[in-house]
Amino acid sequence: MSAEKFMRLAWKEAEKAMEIGEVPVGCVVVRDGEVVSAAHNLREHHRQTDAHAEMLAIKAACERLDSWQLGGCDLYVTMEPCPMCAGAIIQSRIRNVYFGCYDKKAGAFGSVTDLATCNWTHKPGVYGGIMEDACSVLPKQFFAKLRSGEM
Amino acid sequence: MSAEKFMRLAWKEAEKAMEIGEVPVGCVVVRDGEVVSAAHNLREHHRQTDAHAEMLAIKAACERLDSWQLGGCDLYVTMEPCPMCAGAIIQSRIRNVYFGCYDKKAGAFGSVTDLATCNWTHKPGVYGGIMEDACSVLPKQFFAKLRSGEM
Numbered sequence: 036m037s038a039e040k041f042m043r044l045a046w047k048e049a050e051k052a053m054e055i056g057e058v059p060v061g062c063v064v065v066r067d068g069e070v071v072s073a074a075h076n077l078r079e080h081h082r083q084t085d086a087h088a089e090m091l092a093i094k095a096a097c098e099r100l101d102s103w104q105l106g107g108c109d110l111y112v113t114m115e116p117c118p119m120c121a122g123a124i125i126q127s128r129i130r131n132v133y134f135g136c137y138d139k140k141a142g143a144f145g146s147v148t149d150l151a152t153c154n155w156t157h158k159p160g161v162y163g164g165i166m167e168d169a170c171s172v173l174p175k176q177f178f179a180k181l182r183s184g185e186m
Numbered sequence: 187m188s189a190e191k192f193m194r195l196a197w198k199e200a201e202k203a204m205e206i207g208e209v210p211v212g213c214v215v216v217r218d219g220e221v222v223s224a225a226h227n228l229r230e231h232h233r234q235t236d237a238h239a240e241m242l243a244i245k246a247a248c249e250r251l252d253s254w255q256l257g258g259c260d261l262y263v264t265m266e267p268c269p270m271c272a273g274a275i276i277q278s279r280i281r282n283v284y285f286g287c288y289d290k291k292a293g294a295f296g297s298v299t300d301l302a303t304c305n306w307t308h309k310p311g312v313y314g315g316i317m318e319d320a321c322s323v324l325p326k327q328f329f330a331k332l333r334s335g336e337m
Contacts, residue, residue, distance in 0.1 A: 078254050079254070081254075082248060082249075082252055082253055082254050083245060083248045083249070083254050084244055084245075084248055084254045084255075084256070084274055084277050084278040085236065085241060085244070085245060085274055085277075086254070087277075090236060093235055093236070094234060094235075094236060097233060097234045097235055098233075098234075101233055102233055103229050103230070103232075103233050103234050103235045103237070104235075105235070117273060117277060118269060118272065118273030118276055118277075118294075118301055118304075118306075119270055119273030119274045119276070119277050120273070121269065121273065122268060122269030122270030122271070122272065122273045122274075122294065123235055123236055123270040123273075125269055125270070126235050126236075126238075126268060126269075126270050127235040140306075140307065141306065141307070143269075143273065147304050147305055147306060148299070148301070148304045150269055150299070153269075153298050153299045154298055155269075155291075155292065155298060156291065156292070
């Protein structure tokens with residue numbers, strides 16, 4: 036299944052974040068079946084609010100496609116986007132969003148609020164729960180380590 | 187009045203955007219009564235989804251304060267933030283947001299939706315309509331020029 040193929044790549048990005056002590060979230064942007072950009076969360080390393088996986092992937096895709104509009108692109112991310120990232124997805128005109136596990140505390144595509152249902156000029160298609168179990172493993176491990184003082 | 191003092195600086199930033207053909211929105215981030223960063227919309231020039239005034243001001247503030255958390259900072263922006271920028275304000279832990287005119291089509295602090303009322307870990311104080319008439323002049327001029335083919 037195509038969504039799982041790209042979610043696996045997003046998962047590999049999340050693993051890279053995990054390895055360097057960042058909240059493990061990974062993302063890829065895809066157009067016409069090809070990966071345009073891939074990124075993982077780097078908020079602590081960059082010390083920047085907007086260094087979430089989705090923002091970095093969108094930034095790299097804009098640079099590669101030389102446009103702030105990413106119509107025709109789909110985005111795969113291992114965790115439900117926060118309001119900033121969900122907003123950037125809406126602003127960039129990304130066509131479809133596929134996310135893995137839900138984020139009950141900060142998710143803006145169904146959990147805390149659902150920005151996809153608001154009356155914006157552009158509304159992406161949103162598909163949650165793709166490879167949900169696999170995508171929730173890394174965050175669970177991460178936060179367990181954080182609580183135990185290992186990180 | 188303090189809010190108007192800083193909104194005037196944001197307005198001057200919006201004017202810079204207007205001068206170069208960008209949607210005229212300007213922003214300043216303030217801490218302890220001092221300007222930490224100032225920016226204006228550069229989306230077309232940067233060809234980046236996230237080159238909104240608020241995102242650029244938050245990025246510059248993070249760099250200056252060497253942290254992705256901007257607790258204790260207030261943000262002044264001439265127009266109601268879109269969902270991406272409102273989300274970044276929430277994520278960055280900015281204390282209070284003061285905005286000028288409302289954005290009926292894309293505003294995420296009261297117009298299309300209100301992200302300040304959702305159950306996030308951090309909720310900023312939001313004050314809309316500061317110098318509303320003055321702040322709405324530049325966007326009105328901009329879109330009138332756009333429609334008339336002058337831009």
